[in-house]
Amino acid sequence: MKFNYNFENLDKISFRFRNQNSENFQEMLNFGFYFENLSKDNQILFKEALPNKMYKKLLSFSGLLAEYAIYTKDEKYIKTGVVFHIIEDFRIDYRENIRYLILLNYSSNFLGINFNNLILNNISLCSEKAETQLRNFCVRDNSLNSLDKFNILFTLSENYPTFVHVANKKFP
Numbered sequence: 379m380k381f382n383y384n385f386e387n388l389d390k391i392s393f394r395f396r397n398q399n400s401e402n403f404q405e406m407l408n409f410g411f412y413f414e415n416l417s418k419d420n421q422i423l424f425k426e427a428l429p430n431k432m433y434k435k436l437l438s439f440s441g442l443l444a445e446y447a448i449y450t451k452d453e454k455y456i457k458t459g460v461v462f463h464i465i466e467d468f469r470i471d472y473r474e475n476i477r478y479l480i481l482l483n484y485s486s487n488f489l490g491i492n493f494n495n496l497i498l499n500n501i502s503l504c505s506e507k508a509e510t511q512l513r514n515f516c517v518r519d520n521s522l523n524s525l526d527k528f529n530i531l532f533t534l535s536e537n538y539p540t541f542v543h544v545a546n547k548k549f550p
Contacts, residue, residue, distance in 0.1 A: 407458050411458075445541060
């Protein structure tokens with residue numbers, strides 16, 4: 379099946395220096411929205427058509443969306459991050475998914491949004507595997523979902539929210 383979405387649009391986005399280019403974030407929203415509006419059968423085909431190199435990029439993008447959601451104070455970026463996890467379908471490593479879900483969860487808490495409800499509102503988009511993993515995340519003990527468990531710090535750099543991995547850091 380031929381899709382109207384050009385995967386290269388998303389692939390060419392680079393956030394090596396964490397720019398706040400709203401066009402890049404709009405392209406991510408477009409990608410998530412496109413997927414959401416496909417039929418269930420076409421969602422499956424869409425995920426199969428996605429180039430393998432895009433799976434890890436989707437996880438990275440979900441972390442950047444978590445930062446941008448705080449910056450813009452807009453939950454649509456968190457929702458799109460969740461959709462990216464649904465598209466990625468826990469293919470790489472569920473622990474990597476959890477690490478990025480933690481960032482989305484933190485952003486949700488920061489904005490006063492119930493992250494579990496946001497996940498559950500999108501559960502119909504999931505494969506069986508993704509649904510199981512996301513439901514498991516929703517029932518995890520909250521103490522396991524803290525940034526420090528993953529050696530991640532939340533900082534503001536020039537008024538832009540940033541999650542930073544800190545190796546071998548002892549947290550208070």
